[in-house]
Amino acid sequence: MNSKELFKESKKYLSGGVDSPVRAFKPHPFFVEKARGSKIWDVDGNIYIDCCLGYGPMILGHGNIKITEAIAKQLSNGTSYGAPTENEITLAKMVVDRVPSAQMVRFVNSGTEATMSAIRLARGFTKKDKIIKFEGSYHGAHDYVLVKSGSGAATLPDSLGIPKDTTKNTLSVPFNDEEALANLIKKQKDEIAAVIVEPVMGNIGCVEPKKGFLEFLREITRENNILLIFDEVITGFRLSKGGAQTYYHIVPDIVTMGKIIGGGFPMGAFAGKKEIMEMIAPSGNVYQAGTFNGNPISVTAGISTLKQLDQTFYKDLNKKGNFLREKIAEIIEDLDLNVNLVGLSSMFQIYFNSKKVLNYEIAKQSDTAKFLVYFKELMKNGIFIPPSQFECNFISCAHNKEDLAEIAIAIESSLKIAWNK
Ligand SMILES: *Cc1c(COP(=O)(O)O)cnc(C)c1O
Numbered sequence: 424m425n426s427k428e429l430f431k432e433s434k435k436y437l438s439g440g441v442d443s444p445v446r447a448f449k450p451h452p453f454f455v456e457k458a459r460g461s462k463i464w465d466v467d468g469n470i471y472i473d474c475c476l477g478y479g480p481m482i483l484g485h486g487n488i489k490i491t492e493a494i495a496k497q498l499s500n501g502t503s504y505g506a507p508t509e510n511e512i513t514l515a516k517m518v519v520d521r522v523p524s525a526q527m528v529r530f531v532n533s534g535t536e537a538t539m540s541a542i543r544l545a546r547g548f549t550k551k552d553k554i555i556k557f558e559g560s561y562h563g564a565h566d567y568v569l570v571k572s573g574s575g576a577a578t579l580p581d582s583l584g585i586p587k588d589t590t591k592n593t594l595s596v597p598f599n600d601e602e603a604l605a606n607l608i609k610k611q612k613d614e615i616a617a618v619i620v621e622p623v624m625g626n627i628g629c630v631e632p633k634k635g636f637l638e639f640l641r642e643i644t645r646e647n648n649i650l651l652i653f654d655e656v657i658t659g660f661r662l663s664k665g666g667a668q669t670y671y672h673i674v675p676d677i678v679t680m681g682k683i684i685g686g687g688f689p690m691g692a693f694a695g696k697k698e699i700m701e702m703i704a705p706s707g708n709v710y711q712a713g714t715f716n717g718n719p720i721s722v723t724a725g726i727s728t729l730k731q732l733d734q735t736f737y738k739d740l741n742k743k744g745n746f747l748r749e750k751i752a753e754i755i756e757d758l759d760l761n762v763n764l765v766g767l768s769s770m771f772q773i774y775f776n777s778k779k780v781l782n783y784e785i786a787k788q789s790d791t792a793k794f795l796v797y798f799k800e801l802m803k804n805g806i807f808i809p810p811s812q813f814e815c816n817f818i819s820c821a822h823n824k825e826d827l828a829e830i831a832i833a834i835e836s837s838l839k840i841a842w843n844k
Contacts, residue, residue, distance in 0.1 A: 425467050426454045445478075448798075448810035458485035460821040463807060471807035472826050474816040478809065479625075479657050479682040482740075482769070483731055484821020490686050493727040494720060502720055510726060511717040517729045518684075518694060521664045523674045524653070525694035529703055530717040534656035534681025535563030537691035538619065540703075540711045541677045542567050545617035545650040547709035548699050553614045555607060557598040559783025559813075561626030562619060562654050562679075571595045571783070572626075598624055598782040599633045604640075608647055617650040617677075622667035625657035625815040627786045628772040629765045637673040644676075650699070656681035656691070657815065660729065662768045663737055670768075683732075686724030689715075737768075740820050743827060744769045747818065750831035758835070758844050769818045773797075773834075775841075786813065793841045800837035806830055 424432065430451035434440035441447045453465035461484050463473040473485070483490070515528040531537050542554055554567065562568040566585045570593045581590075594611070596603040598620075608615060622637060624630040644651040653675040658667035660683040668674055677695035684690055694700065702709045715721075748771055751764055755773075763774040774780050775797070776789040794812040801808055806829070808816045818827070838844070 426465060427451050429454045429466065445809065445811060445814065460484045460486065461819060461823070461826050469805070471802070471805050472822070472830055474806060474808045474818060474830065475814075476817045476819055477682075477687065478814070479661070479817060480685065480687050482661060482683050482817075482819050483686075483728060484819040485687075487686075487727075487731070487821075489731060490724050490727045493723050497719055497723040500719075503715060503718060505714065507717070508719055508722070510719065510722045514722050514725050514729070517726065518680070518692065521666075521669075521729070522655075522659070522678060522680075522694060523665055523668050524676065524678045524696070526697040527700035528692055528694040529700070529711060530722065531691045531693070531711070531713055532689050532715050532718070532721075533563070533691045534654075534679065535565050535691070536713070537656065537679035537681055537693045538562040538568060538652075538654055539565045541652050541679050541693040541695075542617060542619065543711070544693070544695075544699065544703060544709050545652060545677060547707075548702055549616040549648065549650060551614055551616040553592045553594060553611060554616055555594045555596060555604070555618045557620055557624070557783075558595050559598065559627040559786065560619075560621050560624055560654070562621075563656075566590070567593055568619070597784060598630060599636055600782065601636065601639050605643060608643060608649070612647040612649065615647070615649050617652050618644050619652040619654055621654045621657065622671060622673075623658050623662070623767070623770070624783075625770065627783050627813045628774055628780065628789075629767075629770050629815045630780055630782065630786065631765070631767060632671070633781065637671050641673050641675070650677060651675040652677045652679065654679045657770075659683060660732055661770070661817075664732060664734065683728065684725050685721045686726075686728035688718070688721040688724045690718065690721035690725060736820060740769050740818070743818055743820075743822060744771065746824075747771065747827045747830060750827070751834055754831065754835045754838065758838060758842070760838060760842055760844075762838075766815075770815050771818075772812075772815055773838075775812060797837045797841040800840045801833055804833035804836060806833045806837075 456464040456466045519525045558571045566589045569582050570590050655666040659680040662670040679693045681691040704710045761777040775794045780786045
């Protein structure tokens, strides 16, 4: 069956034909045959250079040989024990060595679980109930945070099925808006447990913090006995060895991780100061548990991944990112387009928007119809990016110079068609 037929079949058995909503782009998604390095093959015989990369995890490209070998060895020793392993200590130590805010770690199964648990922990530690998030930020699909949430949708209707009693404790303010946050905290500081933030907003495209904004967050939370949670599910191990906190030199109280940390297998983690982390069961009274927590396969893949992510790796990857963004900037200038190229390190996006995007409100004003034309043209030219203006594009170390040149050429011709140039 080809992708079109598979999607028709899939819709009979899987709700919406997919297992996660952003995958269901029109007229139908491609079904994957395999992926290797920087490339992904569909069942219809097309090959794409992959700039979606599993929405972030595959920073070493697909089928990394060292991970594959490590996993193969672990597979023959069993895949789930319900008892601890030395490898969990090894990976936790690697996280603690790299990530400034991490003194102790708990491994979970996804980014969603990581933020859910981190928020419970912050509430338990501070004995307060409210949290503040930023409009358009995405912290996974659980009830506490599906309020004015990003993740691929321009305007996500708040989900049905979430009791108002749950979300009344979730407040939100615009990103990069110090005054709005200060006002909110002033009014309710005795009730606010935590501020949770994506240091770079990767779920409405790619929005960087204004200079001084993260410093401001650090100060105002400290002054008001509020915990600062960095949701580094995207930025962790991507922006640098220690994630966004090392890149921007701001140390939060709790950090959540996911995506890259599992080396392509399901995993998440949260970490923080010892005195906070020790409140988690069994050493403390904030409950957190999971059958697959610290899963031997995911942990093995995580160790192999982090081992490969050294300083040289980031230097090389960031150079590739800079090279690609420079090429794209030239193209945009030559075509004289009123669009906005954003990104840093190995992340990039083009906002079909003439304004500088500082927050969700501005991001939403982008021309999504034109963006979809651009997305489809890129596919025709053999480049796969997430099918939304409000997702981030990634590159991996497996993307070589030829791949990057090919991406730039495809972007040029796709922009031309989207903008009738
Ligand atoms: C992807 C993502 C999550 C959710 O992680 P899952 O593993 O999909 O549950 C949470 N926060 C951010 C910033 C993310 O990008």
